Amino acid sequence: MAKGKAKDLKAGDAVEWESSGGHSTGKVVKKIIRETKLKGHVAKASPDEPQFKVKSETGGEAIHRPEALKKV
Numbered sequence: 183m184a185k186g187k188a189k190d191l192k193a194g195d196a197v198e199w200e201s202s203g204g205h206s207t208g209k210v211v212k213k214i215i216r217e218t219k220l221k222g223h224v225a226k227a228s229p230d231e232p233q234f235k236v237k238s239e240t241g242g243e244a245i246h247r248p249e250a251l252k253k254v
Contacts, residue, residue, distance in 0.1 A: 191234055197251045199236070201244070207254065208238035220245050 191197065191210050198207045212235050214227040220235070225245040227233040234251060237243050 191248065191251065191253060196254045197234075197236060198254050199246055199250050199252065206238045206240075206242075208236050210251075211235040211237050211243065214245055218245060 191213070193210050193212050195210045196207070197210055198205065200206070214225055214233045214235055215229045216227060218225045218227060218233075218235075220243065223245070225233045227245075233245050233247050235243060235245050236251070
């Protein structure tokens with residue numbers, strides 16, 4: 183799946199992304215469709231502009247826009 187087409191992601195999908203710590207891999211936890219706060223960051227998601235909560239293989243959680251994620 184190419185970047186930008188990730189709006190079709192669902193819970194359990196394996197994904198990869200680039201972060202401040204480098205390349206990460208993990209799984210989608212859930213699709214976010216409303217403003218959500220995680221670790222002091224507010225994700226301004228909506229049904230038309232969803233974001234995704236992901237959990238890395240090291241156990242960290244984050245929320246990313248679909249264009250930042252690549253299905254693997």
